[in-house]
Amino acid sequence: xxxxxxxxxxxxxxxxxxxxxxxxxxxxxxxxxxxxxxxxxxxxxxxxxxxxxxxxxxxxxxxxxxxxxxxxxxxxxxxxxxxxxxxxxxxxxxxxxxxxxxxxxxxxxxxxxxxxxxxxxxxxxxxxxxxxxxxxxxxxxxxxxxxxxxxxxxxxxxxxxxxxxxxxxxxxxxxxxxxxxxxxxxxxxxxxxxxxxxxxxxxxxxxxxxxxxxxxxxxxxxxxxxxxxxxxxxxxxxxxxxxxxxxxxxxxxxxxxxxxxxxxxxxxxxxxxxxxxxxxxxxxxxxxxxxxxxxxxxxxxxxxxxxxxxxxxxxxxxxxxxxxxxxxxxxxxxxxxxxxxxxxxxxxxxxxxxxxxxxxxxxxxxxxxxxxxxxxxxxxxxxxxxxxxxxxxxxxxxxxxxxxxxxxxxxxxxxxxxxxxxxxxxxxxxxxxxxxxxxxxxxxxxxxxxxxxxxxxxxxxxxxxxxxxxxxxxxxxxx
Numbered sequence: 001x002x003x004x005x006x007x008x009x010x011x012x013x014x015x016x017x018x019x020x021x022x023x024x025x026x027x028x029x030x031x032x033x034x035x036x037x038x039x040x041x042x043x044x045x046x047x048x049x050x051x052x053x054x055x056x057x058x059x060x061x062x063x064x065x066x067x068x069x070x071x072x073x074x075x076x077x078x079x080x081x082x083x084x085x086x087x088x089x090x091x092x093x094x095x096x097x098x099x100x101x102x103x104x105x106x107x108x109x110x111x112x113x114x115x116x117x118x119x120x121x122x123x124x125x126x127x128x129x130x131x132x133x134x135x136x137x138x139x140x141x142x143x144x145x146x147x148x149x150x151x152x153x154x155x156x157x158x159x160x161x162x163x164x165x166x167x168x169x170x171x172x173x174x175x176x177x178x179x180x181x182x183x184x185x186x187x188x189x190x191x192x193x194x195x196x197x198x199x200x201x202x203x204x205x206x207x208x209x210x211x212x213x214x215x216x217x218x219x220x221x222x223x224x225x226x227x228x229x230x231x232x233x234x235x236x237x238x239x240x241x242x243x244x245x246x247x248x249x250x251x252x253x254x255x256x257x258x259x260x261x262x263x264x265x266x267x268x269x270x271x272x273x274x275x276x277x278x279x280x281x282x283x284x285x286x287x288x289x290x291x292x293x294x295x296x297x298x299x300x301x302x303x304x305x306x307x308x309x310x311x312x313x314x315x316x317x318x319x320x321x322x323x324x325x326x327x328x329x330x331x332x333x334x335x336x337x338x339x340x341x342x343x344x345x346x347x348x349x350x351x352x353x354x355x356x357x358x359x360x361x362x363x364x365x366x367x368x369x370x371x372x373x374x375x376x377x378x379x380x381x382x383x384x385x386x387x388x389x390x391x392x393x394x395x396x397x398x399x400x401x402x403x404x405x406x407x408x409x410x411x412x413x414x415x416x417x418x419x420x421x422x423x424x425x426x427x428x429x430x431x432x433x434x435x436x437x438x439x440x441x442x443x444x445x446x447x448x449x450x451x452x453x454x455x456x457x458x459x460x461x462x463x464x465x466x467x468x469x470x471x472x473x474x475x476x477x478x479x
Contacts, residue, residue: 112178
């Protein structure tokens with residue numbers, strides 16, 4: 001099947017990953033900010049800051065939440081195709097399902113896309129010597145339904161890119177910048193600032209970084225503006241774009257506004273101020289609209305799921321808090337670029353923002369799960385039983401997303417590509433049952449006691465069955 005599920009992961013190279021919508025951050029042992037022996041690796045804070053940026057964008061921007069809501073809309077057609085194991089079989093004609101088509105259209109518009117990257121599984125990005133950008137093209141995505149009629153249109157802009165390198169023919173790409181590209185660009189800006197040391201150039205800081213997407217973001221912006229930019233400006237451009245429901249369109253419009261300001265040469269920023277103000281006001285209006293709310297939509301989708309409703313309450317509180325933070329501090333990611341932070345300083349900054357879940361790998365091959373939370377926070381005040389319900393929801397969303405195909409459909413469970421359980425290495429049930437091999441590759445195959453006792457992943461999988469039977473919620477995976 002198509003490798004769509006790889007887009008479920010936003011990451012800092014191979015050392016850190018954030019799983020979109022299921023809210024899992026996983027950091028390798030090199031990024032441990034509290035190692036049992038010795039001092040943290042110098043880039044540890046940078047890794048955590050990179051993944052935390054993705055988390056903030058996911059839960060507090062319109063692009064992040066549009067993609068999230070579209071994902072949840074797919075729960076219903078998915079459940080209809082499951083068996084008593086929670087395995088999904090794509091029914092004949094599912095590609096013609098209008099609800100499915102609308103959900104994937106919104107998801108693609110929010111997350112953006114790139115065409116032209118080799119898809120053979122062996123491709124590794126070469127060092128790009130030159131990025132050559134073509135013409136910006138405008139189009140729109142029309143949303144319609146046989147019973148609802150015309151729902152609306154989403155403005156989309158794309159750009160062709162020629163990536164020149166020394167390993168063969170140039171790569172010819174077409175980019176629609178959305179959540180994925182923009183969030184990776186901003187996250188890398190944050191990461192680079194957290195790795196910055198005196199007298200070390202950007203070129204040296206970037207020398208071990210994959211060319212795409214991390215090293216394409218800044219060149220694209222500076223091509224569009226035709227001037228050098230600061231890290232604060234690049235974060236501003238990306239964040240403003242993500243505050244809209246049409247991030248690709250907004251991205252190019254913001255860059256065009258800054259170019260007009262720069263071309264005048266008077267030092268004024270009236271065009272940027274105007275578009276920035278318009279975007280922020282529309283964002284606030286959208287998230288305070290009494291007739292529509294992301295939280296309300298999510299609760300409507302899962303209203304009939306007794307297995308998910310308690311976990312969803314916590315999930316929704318995180319969204320509500322994230323949106324309040326974004327209204328108060330729309331450029332909160334800039335907080336991580338003002339100075340290089342120690343592990344304690346980074347932790348203290350995040351404690352003033354949004355609590356997060358981190359699975360931290362250790363040098364002995366084990367992992368620990370921790371919710372990093374301030375006192376009197378959403379998570380800190382909850383009993384373990386309720387947090388366990390959230391974990392079931394998180395694994396359900398992770399399992400669901402493995403079935404998404406690049407062409408905008410749902411593939412069958414039997415054809416899924418390998419993807420490790422997010423709790424692998426930190427799950428007590430995994431340890432008790434001798435570390436089943438599938439935990440690290442195909443956790444949907446794992447059934448430790450025929451459903452009478454379940455691990456976290458099995459609980460999430462079984463909760464998506466059309467014909468659900470009773471299953472016990474597992475104890476904490478870190479216990």
